[in-house]
Amino acid sequence: MPALINAKKLNTVLWSFGMGLVLYGLIRLIARKRVAALIKPIVKNVNLNLLDEISYRSVLIGFPIFTLGALIFAMIWAQVAWTRFWGWDPKEVWALVTWLFYAAFLHLRMSKGWQGEKSAWLAVIGFAIIMFNLIFVNLVIAGLHSYA
Secondary structure: OOOOOOOOOOOHHHHHHHHHHHHHHHHHHHHOOOHHHHHHHHHOOOOHHHHHHHHHHHHHHHHHHHHHHHHHHHHHHHHHHHOOOOOOOHHHHHHHHHHHHHHHHHHHHHHOOOOOHHHHHHHHHHHHHHHHHHHHHHHOOOOOOOOO
């Protein structure tokens, strides 16, 4: 049975982007209005302060776990496997960039009192960094941890 997606002919990132556009187009055709207008009645009664607190607590819980898993334990494993704890691979570098960003996020939130819209924009930027790390670094940039 032939494979549905041939990696030699079609890049996975392009395939995912194209399917996302198709799905967005189908939703627009079925709903006959923009997706933002479609979800506006659902989110109009959301408590923004509660969402801000949930976002902050999620980062507060996830940051130490990420520190242990993605930095400390990964360095110990790399030392055992490759006799080096850091190799400047793109995935390692972007894990460090992600860690530094969320450290800055927590610092600004705790010491400068950034809440509300500023905190939300930082959360969006952090999410974009993670998506860049998971998609672009894994699938496009060639390295030890990539599938490119």
